[in-house]
Amino acid sequence: MATITVPQAVPSPADDAAALLKAFQGWGTDEQAVIAILAHRDANQRKQILLEYEQKCNESLIQRLRSELSGDFEHAMYYWILDPVERQAMMANAATKCIQEEYPVIIEIACANSSAELLQVKKAYHVLYKRSLEEDVAAHSTGNLRGLLLALVSTYRYEGDAVDTKLAKSEAKIIHEAVRNGTTDHEELIRIVGTRSKAQLDATFGCFRDEHGTSITKALPHGTDLTGYLRVLRTTLRCISNTNKYFAKVLRNATRESGTDEDSLTRVVVMRAEKDMKGIGDAFQKRSSCTLEQAIAKETSGDYRSFLMALLGN
Amino acid sequence: MATITVPQAVPSPADDAAALLKAFQGWGTDEQAVIAILAHRDANQRKQILLEYEQKCNESLIQRLRSELSGDFEHAMYYWILDPVERQAMMANAATKCIQEEYPVIIEIACANSSAELLQVKKAYHVLYKRSLEEDVAAHSTGNLRGLLLALVSTYRYEGDAVDTKLAKSEAKIIHEAVRNGTTDHEELIRIVGTRSKAQLDATFGCFRDEHGTSITKALPHGTDLTGYLRVLRTTLRCISNTNKYFAKVLRNATRESGTDEDSLTRVVVMRAEKDMKGIGDAFQKRSSCTLEQAIAKETSGDYRSFLMALLGN
Incomplete structure (x- = not known):
């Protein structure tokens, strides 16, 4: 809502x-x-x-x-008044130019949208840049990172509820193998995460938890990964598993006392205020001592704060 | 036409x-x-x-x-009376089950259709199979073969005429490097062929020819390739480069005196008769001593022949 x-x-x-x-x-x-x-x-x-x-x-x-x-207020208002589809195409384009930092934008556009919504963004991308989102993502990444991000922005995912339980079990096993291998052979894991429907992935992730007593994101190795792939995979898994919880976490990180991340804050509030911000706020409060509005009000000021508060329904 | x-x-x-x-x-x-x-x-x-x-x-x-x-006539009529979009979804689905032999069907659906037409096929696939074409292609292939075919069916290609000449030159060079390497490192080649617009690829293939005096398909190694990837790549390059010439070649192979390939013959005539069969016939005649109608009439008989002839406008 x-x-x-x-x-x-x-x-x-x-x-x-x-x-x-x-x-x-x-x-x-x-x-x-x-x-x-x-x-x-x-x-x-x-x-x-x-x-x-x-x-x-x-x-x-x-x-x-x-x-x-000016400042963060101008930045937020600029994104707000753009057409929501074009806005996402523009955000995605900017993100392809520094994928190592801006990969969450690409993941959100690929995974928090429906297949039809993602397609609209890709069509707008064609019109704005005379290129495809796919070719820009692919040209600015390599290896596993490219494999994963390219599949995310490319696949026209099936969106029905149909789930193949046997397949979920066997693919949970394949994912476990890949997780144990570090990042050396993630081809199958990327295939599964990049092409299966969200309902099917939900079943697969559930099988993984049942079998191994932990989520895939927690089971992933925590060593240094210079390619950035593991961070991208973790973000992807979170965004696919539970969109509200994912955005709540982004907002929690963005409103930390140790330093506000205005770019992420602006992006999430502007992108979701007209869509599902209510659910994100609820997910935020479940894990925080204050409401989302309180957290944002505390870390922002002036017109920027007023604007975000207005978008949050205050 | x-x-x-x-x-x-x-x-x-x-x-x-x-x-x-x-x-x-x-x-x-x-x-x-x-x-x-x-x-x-x-x-x-x-x-x-x-x-x-x-x-x-x-x-x-x-x-x-x-x-x-019955027989080839029944087979051809069955495909003919199906809705053209559903027909392609059904053909693609059958092909995913034996990709090593039926890969041309997938390539044709991915590369001889416009982006919007391919999308329609993918939507019909969802409805018919409660899965995506992407996940079926990915699940039934591995390595370079998967990388290429998955990109072909996934990418929503840009279709404008905009061409970046500098990019065409640099990517022709990348392709040349890959061709020299055999099949060991085709990641970049697959990225280019799988995501760039047809106009851009046309320019890139042209640069390759100008620079190396031969086409990419001819420059590819001819050794044994047990994965089947090189055959698939060759077919893809031909289908993208010149659809009419590609289908003319399929029909030439299908009407060889050494043995008629009724499956390919039926597929191409049924799929293209209502679309661009005129141009395919012209391309056929350029490289043959007889017309397409004559070649097909010679290798077929009975009602099957009458039906194909009718679809060819005779």
């Missing part, structure tokens, strides 16, 4: 565009007015406002916002 | 269904009547006839045809 709130009587896109223009004019920007409008409109409404504003003011609302706002 | 011909005034699906029922009744089947109807209706018209027949006769036309007809 989404956390953003849209007023029952939504002003017309023309009225919203006029109110935004007013917020930009005069001495300084009225950031609160910008938040009051844009944080409380759904993707389609934001799109209409963009079109109205561009027609009325003969300038891009996106560009205007970028020049009016 | 298609080769099948549809009469200007097409009878109603109800009239066609009645005529088919008549052809089935009495002593023996009137195969010529069946051909006269079904070989001259497009996919949508055939679908309507199937529905009408089923409603009118309370039995499946497909099943009835299978019991009325």
Whole structure:
């Protein structure tokens, strides 16, 4: 469930565009007015406002916002007003250029979307970059890392509930073999994680736990892995197993007292606020002493905080 | 361009269904009547006839045809009256069970279709088999063979004309390195062939030819390759480079005097008659002393021949 709130009587896109223009004019920007409008409109409404504003003011609302706002707030607002599908294509493209650091973005787009949603992102990628997401991921990675990430962004996964229990058992065994081998022979593990349906993987991961008394992520070796593959595999397994729990963990890490990770915080809140942020918040609270809103409020400030709070439904 | 011909005034699906029922009744089947109807209706018209027949006769036309007809004719008619997308999903599924022999089917479906067409086949595969084509291909292959075939069926290729000439040069070099290495390190070659757009690959293959005076398929080692990977790679390169020429070659091999390959003949004629058979026929004639129709007529007989000839527009 989404956390953003849209007023029952939504002003017309023309009225919203006029109110935004007013917020930009005069001495300084009225950031609160910008938040009051844009944080409380759904993707389609934001799109209409963009079109109205561009027609009325003969300038891009996106560009205007970028020049009016600054810092983390500007960054968050920029991603927020983009079309959700194009936003993901742009995030994925940026991530392909530094896969070693930005791999979670690729994993999230590949694994937290449905097959149809991922396909929409790939189509938008074609239009924006005149290339495929697949070729960019493949060209910027090698070995097991490429094998896994390429399968994740490529496969049009089956999404039904059909599960083959015998297969789950035999593939749990194959995964156990691979885990014992370190990272030397993960071809079969990558095939399984990269192509099987989520329901089938759920059964396989369950068999693994039943048989070995631990999850695959915990069973993976913890040694140094210079290729980064093991980190990517762990993240993938978590994101596939339980999306809400996965995002809750990302947010927990991003709001640590030892230092806030604004990029991850912005990414997850902007990407999920209109989708499943409610469930992520619930998953967050299960493992924390405070609510997600409290944790984020504590680690952020100013307009950035106000904006995130608004997206979280406060 | 298609080769099948549809009469200007097409009878109603109800009239066609009645005529088919008549052809089935009495002593023996009137195969010529069946051909006269079904070989001259497009996919949508055939679908309507199937529905009408089923409603009118309370039995499946497909099943009835299978019991009325026999041999290669029955086989060809069976594939012909299936929905073209489902037909490909079914052919692909059968091929995954004996990839070493049936790999051309998978390559053709992956490489001779547009990205959108391949996606339709993958969606139909989900519905029919409660699994993805990707997982079946991956589960029935290993090593380079899997790497290549999985990339082919997975990637949602970019289809624009945009070409990066510098990239084409550098990737032609990478391919040359791989070709020199035999099959030991084809990871980069598989990445390129499996993910780049056809326009980009065209440029890369052109650079290779300019630089080395020969095509990649000819430069590939001809030694024994027990995994079958090299054969699959050659077939892939041919199918991607020039679809018409590729299918013409399949048909040339299938109509050799030393023995007709009815399975390949049926597959190509049925799959392409409604699509691009005209161009395939032209490509066939460029390298043969006779027309495609003559070659097929010489190697086939009876109703099977009549049916193929009808699909070829004779």
